[in-house]
Amino acid sequence: MKAGGNTARESGWPDDLRGPVSSLPDSSRILVALSGGLDSTLLLYVAAACHRNVCALHINHQLQPNHSQTEQFCRSLCERLAVPLLVERVDVAVGESGSGGLEEAARLARYDVFRRVLGAGDLLLMAHHADDQVETVLFRLLRGTGVTGLAGMPESRRLGQGALFRPWLAVSRDRLEQVARDVGLSWVEDPSNTSLAFDRNYLRHAVLPGLKERWPGLLKRVEHSARACAESDTLSHRLAELQWQMCSDSGQLRLASIQALSPLEQRNLVRWWIHRQGLKMPALADWDQSLAELVQAGEDRTPEIRGDGFSLRRYRGYLYLVPNVEVPAHSAGLEPGRTLQWGPWTLRLTPTATTPEAAPPPIRVSTRQGGERLRFEEGGHSRSLKTWLQEQGVPPWERALLPLVYHETPGASELIAVGDLWCSEQYSGSAPAAGWRLIVERDCD
Numbered sequence: 001m002k003a004g005g006n007t008a009r010e011s012g013w014p015d016d017l018r019g020p021v022s023s024l025p026d027s028s029r030i031l032v033a034l035s036g037g038l039d040s041t042l043l044l045y046v047a048a049a050c051h052r053n054v055c056a057l058h059i060n061h062q063l064q065p066n067h068s069q070t071e072q073f074c075r076s077l078c079e080r081l082a083v084p085l086l087v088e089r090v091d092v093a094v095g096e097s098g099s100g101g102l103e104e105a106a107r108l109a110r111y112d113v114f115r116r117v118l119g120a121g122d123l124l125l126m127a128h129h130a131d132d133q134v135e136t137v138l139f140r141l142l143r144g145t146g147v148t149g150l151a152g153m154p155e156s157r158r159l160g161q162g163a164l165f166r167p168w169l170a171v172s173r174d175r176l177e178q179v180a181r182d183v184g185l186s187w188v189e190d191p192s193n194t195s196l197a198f199d200r201n202y203l204r205h206a207v208l209p210g211l212k213e214r215w216p217g218l219l220k221r222v223e224h225s226a227r228a229c230a231e232s233d234t235l236s237h238r239l240a241e242l243q244w245q246m247c248s249d250s251g252q253l254r255l256a257s258i259q260a261l262s263p264l265e266q267r268n269l270v271r272w273w274i275h276r277q278g279l280k281m282p283a284l285a286d287w288d289q290s291l292a293e294l295v296q297a298g299e300d301r302t303p304e305i306r307g308d309g310f311s312l313r314r315y316r317g318y319l320y321l322v323p324n325v326e327v328p329a330h331s332a333g334l335e336p337g338r339t340l341q342w343g344p345w346t347l348r349l350t351p352t353a354t355t356p357e358a359a360p361p362p363i364r365v366s367t368r369q370g371g372e373r374l375r376f377e378e379g380g381h382s383r384s385l386k387t388w389l390q391e392q393g394v395p396p397w398e399r400a401l402l403p404l405v406y407h408e409t410p411g412a413s414e415l416i417a418v419g420d421l422w423c424s425e426q427y428s429g430s431a432p433a434a435g436w437r438l439i440v441e442r443d444c445d
């Protein structure tokens with residue numbers, strides 16, 4: 001069978017390649033992530049032979065000198081196979097490369113597109129194979145990782161509104177190349193694939209050939225180890241979920257409950273919590289020690305662990321995971337009908353009548369400066385805001401960020417709302433006396 005001819009849509013592909021592709025779950029669309037390289041080109045042929053709802057998705061990172069030719073190759077290939085093709089061009093600026101380098105920046109940009117493009121019921125097929133899996137596991141091992149990293153790439157997972165599948169994780173690169181050459185397939189060679197400057201290429205070209213020669217069953221062995229790690233990882237998650245149910249109240253961990261867990265379980269639970277919030281583990285050499293101190297500290301102490309974009313803190317018997325929040329440094333006016341974003345709070349002033357009789361007095365929003373007083377009823381006694389916030393159990397870091405809303409009249413300034421915790425009856429309820437309703441909402445985090 002010649003891949004370039006009309007027979008490309010025939011399902012005469014070898015069973016070891018066709019089997020994992022033909023047995024995919026039902027889907028709205030099957031999108032093949034097509035780089036134009038050997039593996040994904042072959043995958044497109046096999047997928048198109050097995051399914052009617054196949055299309056291809058090519059991301060042009062515009063990084064390689066031959067990127068236009070690669071894009072053109074994908075276009076011609078899809079035309080020949082009568083498969084619809086979606087091409088997305090992305091700009092990966094050198095400045096965005098961050099600590100992981102340009103390759104990592106390109107990978108992240110690619111996954112952003114995948115997430116955006118995948119609709120409900122769509123499957124995205126990637127052509128990762130067994131050698132890719134070994135490289136991934138070794139690479140992570142060398143960088144230092146736990147069982148989650150050593151589990152390698154999963155065969156499938158949710159992505160955007162759809163799911164990602166890697167049907168060929170058990171097939172070796174040699175096997176794919178052999179089939180591709182047998183059928184006379186053509187593909188594009190990525191010039192960067194040979195550069196040993198990239199860690200992955202160094203592993204692929206300088207390390208793995210020797211390891212494979214010495215241990216011919218290397219691919220299978222690493223696959224088994226990765227699978228064992230994936231199972232341990234699943235069990236650790238399951239344990240964390242169960243212990244979360246036992247130890248949490250309203251999204252925080254009860255210190256008394258986690259103190260009863262072993263240090264190993266505490267670390268597992270907090271790690272799971274951090275990942276579940278979409279955050280990264282703090283890069284601390286003494287993480288184990290820091291967490292133990294945070295959990296065991298006396299109530300009179302306020303230690304904290306700072307991570308990338310968040311901190312772990314304790315307050316009144318609870319452990320909090322606090323995402324970093326920025327609020328304006330200066331006070332701001334709240335214009336009627338306009339929305340004001342204040343960190344995670346959104347503020348709006350809306351008229352209760354379709355044609356309000358008068359404009360509201362100026363409304364100003366600011367953070368605590370100290371000494372504020374709160375009056376619950378008109379003409380009633382005022383009380384200290386600080387004491388009231390303490391009584392409400394608002395943690396100190398939150399008190400410093402809360403938007404305080406003032407109604408300004410000549411010579412006087414009156415506090416009419418404290419974040420989403422309290423609002424004067426003048427501006428709230430079914431018939432606010434001011435004729436304007438103040439709405440303060442906090443985004444769920």
Ligand SMILES: Nc1ncnc2c1ncn2[C@@H]1O[C@H](COP(=O)(O)OP(=O)(O)OP(=O)(O)O)[C@@H](O)[C@H]1O
Nearest residue numbers: 033034035037038039040041057058059126127128
């Ligand atoms: N630019 C791209 N556009 C669409 N999908 C891509 C792109 N680059 C990679 N992929 C997908 O990710 C998989 C793994 O990427 P990787 O960089 O390891 O492979 P490759 O060497 O670029 O390409 P191939 O796997 O096709 O030989 C590819 O098999 C392909 O499915």
